[in-house]
Amino acid sequence: MKSARSPRRVILGMTLSVVTSLLVSSPLLQAAPPAGYTLVWSDEFDSSTLDYRYWNHSYPGVYRGGFNSPTASSVANGNLTITAYTEGGVHYTDHLDTKGKYQPKYGYMEASIYFSNAPGNWSAFWMFAPTIGATNQPHIDGVELDIAEHREVNQAGTNIADQIPSTLHWDGYAANHKSVSSGLRGAGLSTGFHTYGMEWTPDYLKFYIDGSYLYTVNNSTAVDPVPPLAPVPQRSEYLLLSTEILTGSWAGNIPAGGFGSLATSDSQMIVDYVRVYQAAPPMPAVPASVLAANVNHRSITLSWTMSDNTPSYNVKRSLTSGGPYTTIATTGVGYVDTDVIPDTTYYYVVSAVNGANESANSAQVSGTPLPSDTHEGLWSGQVTLTGTPSYAALRQTVPVTANTNYKAGIWIKGSGRLRLLIRPPAGNPYMADKYMTATSTWVYHEVSFNSGVNTSALFYVDDSSLTAGTVFVDDAFLGLAGGTNLLANPGFESGSTVWTTYQPATWKIRLAANTHAGTGSARGTFTGTPSYHSIKQYVNVTPSTAYQTGLWLKGSGKVRLMVRQASDGVYLASQYITVTSPDWTYYTLPFNSGANSQVFIYLDDSSNIAGSVYLDDVFLGLSGGANLLVNPGFESGSASWTSSNTAKWKADQY
Numbered sequence: 001m002k003s004a005r006s007p008r009r010v011i012l013g014m015t016l017s018v019v020t021s022l023l024v025s026s027p028l029l030q031a032a033p034p035a036g037y038t039l040v041w042s043d044e045f046d047s048s049t050l051d052y053r054y055w056n057h058s059y060p061g062v063y064r065g066g067f068n069s070p071t072a073s074s075v076a077n078g079n080l081t082i083t084a085y086t087e088g089g090v091h092y093t094d095h096l097d098t099k100g101k102y103q104p105k106y107g108y109m110e111a112s113i114y115f116s117n118a119p120g121n122w123s124a125f126w127m128f129a130p131t132i133g134a135t136n137q138p139h140i141d142g143v144e145l146d147i148a149e150h151r152e153v154n155q156a157g158t159n160i161a162d163q164i165p166s167t168l169h170w171d172g173y174a175a176n177h178k179s180v181s182s183g184l185r186g187a188g189l190s191t192g193f194h195t196y197g198m199e200w201t202p203d204y205l206k207f208y209i210d211g212s213y214l215y216t217v218n219n220s221t222a223v224d225p226v227p228p229l230a231p232v233p234q235r236s237e238y239l240l241l242s243t244e245i246l247t248g249s250w251a252g253n254i255p256a257g258g259f260g261s262l263a264t265s266d267s268q269m270i271v272d273y274v275r276v277y278q279a280a281p282p283m284p285a286v287p288a289s290v291l292a293a294n295v296n297h298r299s300i301t302l303s304w305t306m307s308d309n310t311p312s313y314n315v316k317r318s319l320t321s322g323g324p325y326t327t328i329a330t331t332g333v334g335y336v337d338t339d340v341i342p343d344t345t346y347y348y349v350v351s352a353v354n355g356a357n358e359s360a361n362s363a364q365v366s367g368t369p370l371p372s373d374t375h376e377g378l379w380s381g382q383v384t385l386t387g388t389p390s391y392a393a394l395r396q397t398v399p400v401t402a403n404t405n406y407k408a409g410i411w412i413k414g415s416g417r418l419r420l421l422i423r424p425p426a427g428n429p430y431m432a433d434k435y436m437t438a439t440s441t442w443v444y445h446e447v448s449f450n451s452g453v454n455t456s457a458l459f460y461v462d463d464s465s466l467t468a469g470t471v472f473v474d475d476a477f478l479g480l481a482g483g484t485n486l487l488a489n490p491g492f493e494s495g496s497t498v499w500t501t502y503q504p505a506t507w508k509i510r511l512a513a514n515t516h517a518g519t520g521s522a523r524g525t526f527t528g529t530p531s532y533h534s535i536k537q538y539v540n541v542t543p544s545t546a547y548q549t550g551l552w553l554k555g556s557g558k559v560r561l562m563v564r565q566a567s568d569g570v571y572l573a574s575q576y577i578t579v580t581s582p583d584w585t586y587y588t589l590p591f592n593s594g595a596n597s598q599v600f601i602y603l604d605d606s607s608n609i610a611g612s613v614y615l616d617d618v619f620l621g622l623s624g625g626a627n628l629l630v631n632p633g634f635e636s637g638s639a640s641w642t643s644s645n646t647a648k649w650k651a652d653q654y
Helices: 016-025
Strands: 037-043 061-063 066-068 073-076 079-083 085-087 090-093 095-097 107-116 121-128 144-151 167-170 178-181 194-200 204-209 212-219 238-245 268-279 288-293 300-305 312-318 326-331 335-337 346-354 365-367 379-386 393-399 405-414 416-423 432-438 443-450 456-463 468-479 500-502 507-511 521-527 534-540 546-555 557-565 571-579 585-592 598-605 610-621 649-652
Touching: 037 107, 079 090, 079 238, 090 238, 107 121, 107 144, 121 268, 144 194, 144 204, 238 268, 288 346, 288 365, 300 346, 312 335, 326 335, 379 416, 379 456, 393 468, 405 416, 405 432, 405 456, 416 443, 416 468, 432 443, 432 468, 456 468, 521 557, 521 598, 534 610, 534 649, 546 557, 546 571, 557 585, 557 610, 571 585, 598 610
Parallel strands: 066 090
Antiparallel strands: 037 268, 061 066, 073 079, 079 268, 085 090, 095 238, 107 194, 107 268, 121 144, 121 238, 144 167, 167 178, 194 204, 204 212, 288 300, 300 335, 312 326, 312 346, 346 365, 379 468, 379 507, 393 456, 393 500, 405 443, 405 468, 416 432, 416 456, 521 610, 521 649, 534 598, 546 585, 546 610, 557 571, 557 598
């Protein structure tokens, strides 16, 4: 069991005896669920970041009298903290929900929370459904279930911080709105952690504080039920943790100086855990709409729609259609498989898990990572062909023994024609030559030759193409048949070392690991002092819609990923990312478009670390849907992207 924790800022400046008294006297013991219930899902907030497998930042941007921002939420020391704070005259807070990721139907929901509000804001642990009020059939549409709502003061300014109401709202929020409430109940709730629970069955809702019974709502089908009768929802709903801001409301007036900065504000909702228990956990439905999308040569992205009562999903994979399958991950909704081999087909199924129950497998989907731009290793050579032979060449001279038979060859792939020649270091005649037409897969082309009187030979590949395209070359060989390779750096793993190029603008020796897929990427070069120079792209979106953005990064440095309103640049979502790995890593940031029909994705230099960060295969769209970005992999250079400083951010072929 987790031990309860005291909030950091509330106890700063207190004497040790006061702190000890607070810890001992506060009702911090964790409540037990009702008899017969089993834990099926929880977030203990024991990591250093919010678990985006389950949580969304909802209602981003202006909301009521505040501005919802991910910066108001933090996870540290085993707690989630939502802080109401004021900077630049703007009051910031946050809303978190599990919509579309985890939505239970019936059970016992409990959270351990330390409420420390200020006038002008209130915090809540509650549940909601996206269809509330849709048809005025609350059993089907859903009911807002406010398990606990905490305020410092009421509208008259009276201190009510030691109590909370539990309230139901249904039939929307206009003329048909109806509600029932427990009224203010509990004692001492402004001090320390307390548990707030709700038992939800088809027949009733029971509310608890610190494991003690508080209030019951019994189900009613009446249009206007008499409290404590009310409609009990018969559909799944999602969990929410939130602090809302509004002055002159039921929570009083915002202080004249605001709530203090993010570093100093004591207006906090501190959550130790959220847990869901169920009696005889139901079998979850088979995951539907499973898709394999955003396939490149190093990953396959899987998506599916959420199943009710499903805390986790097993992702299973096979190299054979129809299985047998091996479970490769247990995850939330959606998964990126990065343990793949280029040009290999993988078959996937997904099952839903709730407690000891696991559904049948979903319909099978498959994905085939694109062929790699390297035959082996991380580097390859690349030539861009215009369709008019330029005879631009990649070459290396090696010593040979006179009058000896040799083999020479090279692996190529792509589109276009090259010529492989073995010639004396100066002049003709050629000792061997061969025209090579590249295809979409790696093919080895070989020639045989005799060195004649020569004691050195020039290995030479040039552009002899009558068609435009790009050809990759790798793993060259020159030597005795079955013998040692006489070429140095034959796979370009040391870059262009010992190789020379004729017309080098046409030929490039490229570290393929600096592109996640394809031939392009963007690079940010950082001095160690944040410049905040950025690379960005504008996108049209549908208002009030949940979107996902993501990108692949590698290298060394710190960047800030943001989604901002096109109208004024105010951000809807923001995340600092410290990049430390030489391997490509995928990062995601969910957001809701709010009232906006256009946003822009924005990445800036926030690095206090000198280095370079590579960016590739950026995504913005509906989860599992089409990418709304143009040129997301920088295959067309900087087209559709804007850089505030091309010395800091540059799209190219690296």
